[in-house]
Amino acid sequence: MARLISLVEDGHPALPEVMAALAPHGGHAHVVGLTGSPGVGKSTTTAALITALRARDQRVAVLAVDPSSPFSGGALLGDRIRMEQHATDPGVFLRSVASRGHLGGLSFATPQALRVLDAAGFDVVLLETVGVGQSEVEVAARADTTVVIVAPGMGDGIQAAKAGILEIGDVFVVNKADRDGADDTVRDLRHMIQLGNRERSVDWRTPVVRTVASRADGIPDLLEALDAHRSWLEESGALEARRSQRARSEIEAIALAELRRRLGGEGGLVSDELASAVASGRTDVYAAASRVVGAVTALPSSQ
Amino acid sequence: MARLISLVEDGHPALPEVMAALAPHGGHAHVVGLTGSPGVGKSTTTAALITALRARDQRVAVLAVDPSSPFSGGALLGDRIRMEQHATDPGVFLRSVASRGHLGGLSFATPQALRVLDAAGFDVVLLETVGVGQSEVEVAARADTTVVIVAPGMGDGIQAAKAGILEIGDVFVVNKADRDGADDTVRDLRHMIQLGNRERSVDWRTPVVRTVASRADGIPDLLEALDAHRSWLEESGALEARRSQRARSEIEAIALAELRRRLGGEGGLVSDELASAVASGRTDVYAAASRVVGAVTALPSSQ
Structure with missing residues (x-):
């Protein structure tokens, strides 16, 4: 154990x-x-x-x-x-x-x-x-x-x-x-x-x-x-409700880790370049988030 | 303001x-x-x-x-x-x-x-x-x-x-x-x-x-x-490093909210059924996470 x-x-x-x-x-x-x-x-x-x-x-x-x-x-x-x-x-x-x-x-x-x-x-x-x-x-x-x-x-x-x-x-x-x-x-x-x-x-x-x-x-x-x-x-x-809620957050954490891995790079879902662009005001958070959503949905489907 | x-x-x-x-x-x-x-x-x-x-x-x-x-x-x-x-x-x-x-x-x-x-x-x-x-x-x-x-x-x-x-x-x-x-x-x-x-x-x-x-x-x-x-x-x-890190978590939170919206349903990335299946032992967290990754990558590409 x-x-x-x-x-x-x-x-x-x-x-x-x-x-x-x-x-x-x-x-x-x-x-x-x-x-x-x-x-x-x-x-x-x-x-x-x-x-x-x-x-x-x-x-x-x-x-x-x-x-x-x-x-x-x-x-x-x-x-x-x-x-x-x-x-x-x-x-x-x-x-x-x-x-x-x-x-x-x-x-x-x-x-x-x-x-x-x-x-x-x-x-x-x-x-x-x-x-x-x-x-x-x-x-x-x-x-x-x-x-x-x-x-x-x-x-x-x-x-x-x-x-x-x-x-x-x-x-x-x-x-x-x-x-x-x-x-x-x-x-x-x-x-x-x-x-x-x-x-x-x-x-x-x-x-x-x-x-x-x-x-x-x-x-x-x-x-x-x-x-x-x-x-x-x-x-x-x-009890059932609490345990389902717990399972939900576990599943999501593992799924996100897998998406991060498949997107590659050190920055995970959000690349260093994108984070830095928002930090410096070259782009805004919503435009950056759209790019992340685009990258994730463009991954080859695993189903 | x-x-x-x-x-x-x-x-x-x-x-x-x-x-x-x-x-x-x-x-x-x-x-x-x-x-x-x-x-x-x-x-x-x-x-x-x-x-x-x-x-x-x-x-x-x-x-x-x-x-x-x-x-x-x-x-x-x-x-x-x-x-x-x-x-x-x-x-x-x-x-x-x-x-x-x-x-x-x-x-x-x-x-x-x-x-x-x-x-x-x-x-x-x-x-x-x-x-x-x-x-x-x-x-x-x-x-x-x-x-x-x-x-x-x-x-x-x-x-x-x-x-x-x-x-x-x-x-x-x-x-x-x-x-x-x-x-x-x-x-x-x-x-x-x-x-x-x-x-x-x-x-x-x-x-x-x-x-x-x-x-x-x-x-x-x-x-x-x-x-x-x-x-x-x-x-x-x-300062730049901290602000980039902050931007990263903001971008990710907005991107996830958008992915949740596009997957639809009340359960967000993880459906109620899937959470309940893991809570009751009918499936395990990794198998459930694979299904979530499958669903996200199967979304129509927005790029």
């Missing part, structure tokens, strides 16, 4: 064959995204969740998305140490994937790595991201259930709303709930969620769970919330 | 004509992105920068990117009040653009709105984003110079590194520099920047400027840093 994920990371030529073989075996795993600002206790919560899922005899995979930044290596390594207790458990698979190419974003390979883990029969795949940035939104796009973790004193409800995390959370966790201000944070979150749901007419009642992950307090409540969300996803049809 | 930007926001059919007419008149404006976590004082810094730029008799436009989230309306409105002192100055143009369709992201219209403001002869365009999330990375992608604002006590250097903001900043501002911990924040930032630049071999010496924006302390230093970065961009060739 680790080798299959390496094939995915390397963009190996055998991938189409591998994915075709795996396709019929997917759909079982519950993909749970874990996100939140640095310092809220994401790794501790992940470790506590693994312990609880293993106690139910479920197989768990963790995909930790590491930004490729040279800055973050050390900090991440430190976090990983919390996972060491699970490293020798054959029912747990831990893997970091680098988020190459995009600052703070999930790698191109993440969706396919998720497909490998799903086909391998894991019951739960925890998709953990580092810090804030676009990776939060991307985790939400890749996960069946997105857990947003906050901590007391990390900013009030308004700040959370401004940071855009309220929209992406299916389940909220107030970790370090034994600290001062936890009640305020829970109340603010509930209030903001209520306001938001009224406008969006969502029929899922977004729970706010209190945890002290370092001593596993509240982790059973979190598991219950995850199970309830998975059931809701299945019953409401939302 | 306000009406031109509305045309852009509405995706008006006359846009190709408008952009063709504006193309030869661009390239003068210095596009400065302002980003940072909620609460660091972005709006206050923006207001202070406007005052300083106006004192040099430069024309300033502010494009504030508002997430379309129902949660954020109130908070943003509050921020905007700080701009009211500039609202009647004919040398200042203030505009919010909604970031529709993407959580926390810049709207599709932002690049073209920037082209309008540039062609209109503004000396500086301040592109301000709300909060964290992918909008930070997108601001950096749209701006000539990206200013990352932090405040003491908002997290140490390691946290900043984990949040991915170090990579995107051309200039750092430690605002509220009269508060406890400002020295530590400046020192941590400088240390992390030094580590990062060593690995990336960048020849721009990223400055860390201290400000107390609410009383305009340090704003002359910030202006000087912005001027220095603009000069460096021009001399090093980085």
